[in-house]
Amino acid sequence: MADQLPPVRPDLLDLPGYEPVQPLEDLARVAGLAPTDLLKLDANENPFGPLPVVPEMLARLPGYERYPDPMQGRLRQAIADYVEVPPDRIVAGAGSDELIDLCFRCLVSPGQSIISCPPTFGMYRFSAGLAGIPIVEVARREDWRVHAEAVQAAITPATALIVLASPNNPTGNALDRTELAALLATGVPLLVDEAYAEFAGRSLVNELRRHPQLMLLRTFSKWAGLAGLRVGFGIFPEPVAGLLLKAKPPYNINIAGEAAVIASLQRRAVLDERVRKIVETRAILMERLQALPWLEPYPSDANFVLCRVRDGDGRALKEALAKHGVFVRYFDLPRLRDCVRLSIPRPDQVATLIERLEVVGTDLYARRRPT
Ligand SMILES: *Cc1c(COP(=O)(O)O)cnc(C)c1O
Numbered sequence: 001m002a003d004q005l006p007p008v009r010p011d012l013l014d015l016p017g018y019e020p021v022q023p024l025e026d027l028a029r030v031a032g033l034a035p036t037d038l039l040k041l042d043a044n045e046n047p048f049g050p051l052p053v054v055p056e057m058l059a060r061l062p063g064y065e066r067y068p069d070p071m072q073g074r075l076r077q078a079i080a081d082y083v084e085v086p087p088d089r090i091v092a093g094a095g096s097d098e099l100i101d102l103c104f105r106c107l108v109s110p111g112q113s114i115i116s117c118p119p120t121f122g123m124y125r126f127s128a129g130l131a132g133i134p135i136v137e138v139a140r141r142e143d144w145r146v147h148a149e150a151v152q153a154a155i156t157p158a159t160a161l162i163v164l165a166s167p168n169n170p171t172g173n174a175l176d177r178t179e180l181a182a183l184l185a186t187g188v189p190l191l192v193d194e195a196y197a198e199f200a201g202r203s204l205v206n207e208l209r210r211h212p213q214l215m216l217l218r219t220f221s222k223w224a225g226l227a228g229l230r231v232g233f234g235i236f237p238e239p240v241a242g243l244l245l246k247a248k249p250p251y252n253i254n255i256a257g258e259a260a261v262i263a264s265l266q267r268r269a270v271l272d273e274r275v276r277k278i279v280e281t282r283a284i285l286m287e288r289l290q291a292l293p294w295l296e297p298y299p300s301d302a303n304f305v306l307c308r309v310r311d312g313d314g315r316a317l318k319e320a321l322a323k324h325g326v327f328v329r330y331f332d333l334p335r336l337r338d339c340v341r342l343s344i345p346r347p348d349q350v351a352t353l354i355e356r357l358e359v360v361g362t363d364l365y366a367r368r369r370p371t
Pocket residue numbers: 044094095096097098121165168169193195218219220221227230231232
């Protein structure tokens with residue numbers, strides 16, 4: 001028999017991959033700058049980095065030869081203390097990304113579908129596609145609020161789950177009370193991804209008791225500066241948490257991630273102070289961005305700001321900024337082509353960011369103006 005490539009699922013042949021951000025070294029090379037002169041504002045990472053205790057502790061951490069605890073005992077207890085929810089309702093994942101995938105595969109039966117509200121985090125569509133789950137996309141309103149009535153209208157007997165980010169990435173706005181009430185009233189299981197809850201200063205964790213169909217995802221990637229160690233978690237009704245614990249890859253949290261999270265949570269006051277600084281910087285940056293006549297920032301509850309470019313070309317702005325060592329996120333999607341998303345930098349980086357934006361803005365607009 002002739003040699004043949006192994007067949008793959010035909011429905012995956014045109015799966016759009018998740019568009020990841022480029023490594024810092026590659027970005028530096030493109031800009032011809034030292035990595036320290038770059039403003040990497042494209043992935044909503046923590047501009048302060050991890051707490052210093054994390055690399056110190058990891059350098060001395062014993063036990064790399066042993067498998068981690070598949071039941072995540074110490075980790076789930078530490079998280080339980082943080083969110084004030086019993087540990088049997090918590091499941092940790094290799095980033096909340098893993099939990100998105102796990103929830104979709106465990107909560108949605110063959111023939112069922114998911115509702116999502118774009119523009120939003122790309123992983124929902126990606127994970128649904130990979131799992132072969134149809135995803136019904138109900139567009140957000142003009143001001144990026146969830147269109148709750150349209151969601152209600154889109155619900156069918158096949159709807160297994162509504163997934164939403166709050167604050168939403170990349171639009172920055174959080175779910176409001178009215179929208180939440182309308183979505184909960186449908187009775188459809190609601191998975192709210194609160195990756196940026198710490199920057200919003202609020203979470204739906206207190207709603208869990210009253211609404212058993214509500215499930216939350218959180219992460220240590222953004223507020224705790226641990227994106228590279230991949231630890232996120234979800235809060236579920238206890239039977240769902242039990243199922244997910246059984247269904248997850250047994251050793252999904254490595255011992256470095258587990259130890260880093262526990263050490264970080266023990267020094268929460270320092271992390272909280274950093275979050276406070278980022279929120280303060282968000283207000284300052286917002287004012288400076290509003291002063292640029294060609295840029296229109298949207299209000300944000302997160303650690304990033306979505307900005308509309310008045311000449312309508314987000315890609316041109318992203319590329320021009322990259323030449324000046326400022327890396328922002330551009331989305332090649334229908335409603336976002338005139339936008340860029342930028343993460344909140346450290347307070348001492350705001351002046352540089354604004355300077356570089358002014359240079360690039362002047363340049364782009366001068367070139368466009370007819371002479
Ligand atoms: C960054 C982000 C995540 C991913 O977090 P990890 O825990 O690093 O996988 C999840 N949801 C949203 C909305 C995000 O922006």
